[in-house]
Amino acid sequence: MTGLFSEVFLSALLFGAVTAAIPLLLAGLGEQMSEKAGVLNIGIEGMMLAGAYLGFVGAFYSGSLWLGFLTGAAGGAAVALVMALLCVRIGLNQIVIGIALTLGLEGLTALLHHFQFSRSYPRLPAADATVIPLLSDIPVIGPAFFKQHLIVYLAVALVFGMRYVYRRTQLGLNLQAAGDKPAALDVAGIDVVRTRTIAVLTTGALAGLGGAYLANVGAGLFIPFITNGAGFLGIVLAMLARGRPIWVLFGALLFGVCLSLTTAMQVAGINIPTDVIQMLPFLAVMIMLVLFGRRASLPAALGIPYERGAR
Amino acid sequence: MSSLSSSSVVGRDIVALEGVTKRFPGIVANDGIDLAIRPGEVHVLLGENGAGKSTLIGMLSGLQQPDEGRILVDGKPTPITSPRHALSLGIGTVFQHMMLVPTLTVAENLLLGGPWWQRPRTEELAARVADITSTLGITVKLHAKVSELSLGEQQQVEILRAMVRNSRLLILDESTSMLTPKGIDELGALMRRLVEQGLAIVFITHKLKEAAAFGDRISVLKLGRKVGEIPPERFRALGEQEIISEIVELMFGKQKDDPEAVERPVRTVRAEAAPLLQVADLAVAPTDNAPGLSSISFDIRPGEILGIAGIDGNGQKQLAEALAGQRAATGGSVRLEGVAIEALSVGERRQRGLRYLTDDRLGEGTVGTFPVSINFFLKQVGAAPLWRNGVEQRAEIDRRAAQLVREYDVRTPSLKTPIARLSGGNIQKVLLARELAEGAKVVIFNKPTYGLDLANTVASRQRIRDTAARGLAVLLISTDLEELLSMCDRIAVIANGALVGTVANADDARTRVGRLMIGLAA
Amino acid sequence: AEVKSIAILTPEEGTDYGWNQQGIDAAKAAGKAAGVEVVVAQGLGYGDVRPTLRELASDGASLLIAHASGYNTSAPEIAKELKVPVAIVDTPTGLEKGLVADYTLSGHQGAYLAGRLAAKMSRSKSVGIVVSGEPPSWNSQSAAFAQGVKAEKPDVKITYAVIGPAAYSDAAGGKRVTESVIAAGADIIFGQGNGSSFGMLQAVETTKAADGGKVYFIDVIGDKSPIDKGFLLSSVVWNIEPVYAAMIADLKADTFGTKHYTIGLQDDSVKLLKTAAIPDNVWAEIQALREDVISGKIKVDPVYDAAAVRALMTSVAQ
Amino acid sequence: MSIDTAPTVSATALDATSGAATRRDILHRLLMTLGPILAALVIAGCILLAVGVDPLAYYGYVLEKGLFSPLGIQQTLTRMAPLLFLAAGLIVAFRAGMWNLGGDGQFLLGAVTAAASAPVFIQIMPSWLALICSFLIAMVVAMIWSLVPALLRAYQGVNEIITTLMMTFLGTSLANVLVKLVFRDPGTTVPQTRTLPVEDRLPRLFETTITSGLLFGLAAIIIVHLVMTRTAFGLKLRIVGANPRAAIHSGLGVPALTIAVFAISAGLAGLAGAVDIIGVQGNVRADWNPAYGLAVIPAVFLARMNGFAAIGFVFLLSVLSIGGESAARRLGVPNHFTLVLVSIVLIVLALAEYFDHRYYQSRRA
């Protein structure tokens, strides 16, 4: 087994873990924002799919990854706009609409793929990496963490950006109030519907960006159902993180590392069914919940539409 | 404070209502109301529970739009379209129900509403708050989470918030209900100072003495209509007693005397009878947002009313919950008719006759989305004859509920109305009816008349006295000293989770309780 | 019996350059050759296809081809219920005269040759097998590929990796795992997966081998050369048309349900795809080996069981 | 986060169940259901037109193959059986304010254990008893699987959305492991459990292919509906759901009720798995996951957790999925279009319900 775990291989595993973590991170950060503002966004899987499809279309036809990320984020936001109109503005049930949007976008993107790409299966060239000098020379870790596409660094920076917004800005206060006691926000003169709409649209854009990253960088192509439940993982991450962006990052990395661990164990010749290995991240989280499960502090108004003056 | 100078033209209405009507399903909450709100005046709004006061306030603060009629601001018809609009017009409101975000700090709550891209201006705020609090004579913990504050403290924060915003019209909807007598007096003085600076104030209360003491003008609502007004000229001409009797006449017709007159209890408690409730060394651990209890001991005999006085947030709620079984005690014993019940569950204690009327009507007292009828029997689910073999007997439930609605004078459009839509006072009546149902032996009342109008307050107090007269033991927790003095046989004072003394309700009780409350020996 | 129309049912759309497409194309070709109408029901998923089977039968299909191992339970049941012939896969024990025929498709002979090819062509003496799941037909090819590699050059390293359970459409996973396997030294990837195989192909196209050169991809079942960008080394192509043609013939001759249908090198129903990337001399050697396999001089036994495959991979890892 | 009906909703729900539903009400309901469906079909029709398919032909096939042909209606009714059990389980959970999103994991584990046990039991006892035992095992296993989220929620207050989602991911993997490693049928190369012979499965109704599981499913959902709306137990669960603090204050044993809710809800999901296996499928294959839960959840909400309405919506979903597949094939549209159709129907139904409610309100005011 000597030499199996060469530096290059280990670094590739880690690289893969980071690549797998980024869509989860973006989806989780997005979901976290919605939840903070009191909207349970179950449609995030649909938003990711829209982002993946449109992001790929944008990147493929323009030849620019960045344009792809832009169209992906716009696609996610467009789906989120529907959700905001239906669930925030007129207060339809968030779960019904969320699931309906997910189903609809699964079908729609698969249809579009069928008519557009199912004969040619276009693929993008490799995403070019932004190499961070010095840091990228660290063995194993360097190439995995510091030779990534620029968007990866931006996504990680976003964690701290979000943290800043939540802790240090009026917007952060507004979001939290919208989730915990919307009536109080309203009488303070801030439009609850608008605040929640902003949150949901941001969620959509982030989820769309996550989808675009998944398609354009993670896979380099689009195929139906490509997100494979990443959106639902995003929901889990957001809930586990309880409003803290940092924890979304840790959670996303945990899932990414577990995926790479699967590969590592197989390459090492450890003969365990993949199903069992695949259970690891979930088991880890469940054990953490059993051991440290504290009173959940989800926003009090989560999932409840706000209507001014209603009793 | 630039807005003040322009609007302090005496006699011009800041806000005027013309024929304002508001309907809700099954009810006309406001019916063609005319009202003038002037700078330099404290305009007191009075009326029974459900008369439509809060609804009126809702329209002034942009939460609701009138169905008919119009609102004039500075003489111009101005539809107040949103709370933000109301704020920009200089209308600041302290609502009847708490409007603070429990998970944010006091400072953050006060800052809520600033431009979204900004960093919260904490230093600026601290300076302004220091300014205001020094004139108000209160202290607020700016960095405490709101959920850690008592209801009284929260109410102070709300008043503070309305002040911080430089309103020229300040609306206070039952803002004294959670304040101590001293706090109420301070608020009264403050209101006086503010109107002297040219502000207009709308002040809603159920306590006629407050109305007489702090008001300049009084309007009385009844069943959604305005039934009378005492303008400032007349107001100044009358003495307190005359004002009160005039209000009573407007509200209830001629018959009644001053309902708030203190009556000494004239019950005879059989001293030799064995105590119904015995509490010894009860202790509760403190939590993140609530003080604990330490070595609480008292007895209550049949027919006796024991009062618990104290400033809100000193462990009253913990005591009530520990007795009812909702909160785990860390030590001590509770005996009902001599039988230890401290290990029993909430339901088992209730079964044995221990009743607890909560002060948190909407939070735990009721299920807001359920009909009024079911809420009457929330604590009897499954019991015959309302349920037979676990199956609901709709007709029987409705019959009994209708009977209670009549008996307790609950104003509701129908038995099926979700209870959250009733006015605060009417919800309270449902709770009272529920706790006094058959089988009660010991009843804990936590602020039983908070938010009730005069007539209902009187009726409820009479019910509590009758309860005791029937031989039940009553524990009456209240922040209203008058209430305790008018009803109790003995009054214990709670401070920091401990009973600091108990006095018999004799002539000097007021001073002795007062001394205990401020930390002196009785 | 008379054969008017046949129907084929596939779990996914017939545009995957793989299992579904090969099945549908073959059915159409066989139908055309025999002058029989072909009904295609595609994208049915892996759930319950009884409704579709019943409906196709009631529409008058003379044969239902249930082209997924997931349909093995339902199809024979419907056959008995409605007395309509069905063909199922991977169930040699399921034959029933006039009703149920089995075709067990295994490209293991071709995969063996692919293994020999890979070992010959690997510059780094390291090849990888990436699969998205572990169904029997893929297991047999993975195992045969590994045997081929070892038979050619025992010192060539084999890295075996499964993306994850039911990761058929996980293109990103396919890319990620393939990249790791390449990083582990492989410069030829033998890839099996539906949607995820496009991710593997993408990884091969965008990742350099350890020596800085190209990584090549060996595909299975279908022929991806129309969408190749020069990285496709070969493919173990299955041609199912003879199988379906034989079924139609057997139906007509009333011998349906009495035999197994298979594919193999001998009639080119399994064959290795020749691409420009394979030098002619290597190709000639492979053709010679093909003869040996056909003649029985080289025996390649299929291994269907996932655990056995994994055990084999562990034993040949170095 | 209360998911009990919005304020006005429970009032109307109470009205509706008080038996005073007039003819006009029923007519109104029917209109308010068929109208939106029609509107949804028009919208989806535009998409069909865009891809060059005749919408009328498409819907013609949907109706014919999903509803009006004898074969179609039988398929539709058969498809309903597991969905009804799932819907029943969700009604219990949602009315009690517990977001059991772990239905798919519970379903699969129920299915796997039923599939593994039935062929064994059938050898050693009368077949009716064997099937009952398998149902029971499936139910109990699903209940046990829900114990972790239930206990965490009851005693630690850990939010059940996270835990049930986690347990469903775990349950799906565990079901696969069980099929591949423990209950695998040695007689096949394809990893699957032993097959229960067709004649030993649940009997079919009369001379049709409709499984009798449909009757069990209907019974389950109607019983659940009556228990939730007419009994003290149901009311207690609804109190816990609408205001947990009020439940504690009222002396209800909230932890015990919480565990009961999870057990019942998961048990019904497990039975859904069992009825699908024992009634229709006969075995479980590795990686099999029909993910019925995702479609049933919105149906239950649209029905406002009313059992009878839920039956209607489940029926609608079944017609769409059976008929849609057939129509797609005949017209050369990818089957994925069915998903789009279902999605549009759900959204338009939700919208219609909202506007209906608004209209009702403004009329009363």
Ligand SMILES: Nc1ncnc2c1ncn2[C@@H]1O[C@H](COP(=O)(O)OP(=O)(O)OP(=O)(O)O)[C@@H](O)[C@H]1O
């Ligand atoms: N989701 C979680 N699961 C388990 N433990 C947690 C979780 N979130 C926080 N903790 C625990 O709570 C402690 C406080 O969390 P954290 O350090 O994030 O607080 P903070 O400093 O207020 O927030 P920030 O992350 O923004 O700095 C941590 O040390 C960690 O152990």
Ligand SMILES: Nc1ncnc2c1ncn2[C@@H]1O[C@H](COP(=O)(O)OP(=O)(O)OP(=O)(O)O)[C@@H](O)[C@H]1O
């Ligand atoms: N949003 C609403 N929906 C339905 N009915 C309402 C609503 N708001 C108020 N009502 C009804 O309007 C009437 C007036 O209520 P309001 O709260 O204004 O009374 P109030 O005078 O403030 O009483 P209290 O002294 O008890 O607070 C009540 O009967 C109440 O049930």
Ligand SMILES: [Mg+2]
């Ligand atoms: Mg009021």
Ligand SMILES: [Mg+2]
């Ligand atoms: Mg009141």
